[in-house]
């Protein structure tokens with residue numbers, strides 16, 4: 001003979017339980033965000049990972065491809081001297097810069113900032129510093145992002161810049 005257990009839950013108690021579960025859900029999300037900031041993922045700490053950006057055929061010489069690296073906007077350029085990758089968040093006020101082939105620059109439309117597509121250095125305009133470089137590797141017909149050259153870059157823009 002099976003034992004029968006009966007649990008009685010009032011409507012008030014059920015509501016309290018549901019509210020508690022919702023609160024727990026949001027508290028967990030906030031805790032995860034705090035932990036992610038305090039102990040960033042491997043690639044955000046400047047350690048090397050391989051993130052496939054594109055196949056070599058996708059980006060012929062003289063063209064570019066936007067991508068996201070560590071959640072930040074970035075651009076892969078195929079210059080005559082080879083592939084280059086930079087974060088594309090403008091170092092002036094955080095607009096997204098892009099490849100402008102007719103001027104051979106990485107261009108920020110907000111205040112006409114221009115960066116060298118080979119080095120990321122500022123050519124003209126108000127940006128105070130170069131675009132951050134991303135180490136890349138080309139192998140087996142694809143281009144992979146490895147890490148930010150400056151491991152402090154991601155933290156420095158975390159609170160005011162978004163992804164592409």
Ligand code: FES
Nearest residue numbers: 090092093108113
């Ligand atoms: S935000 Fe790029 S030049 Fe001002």
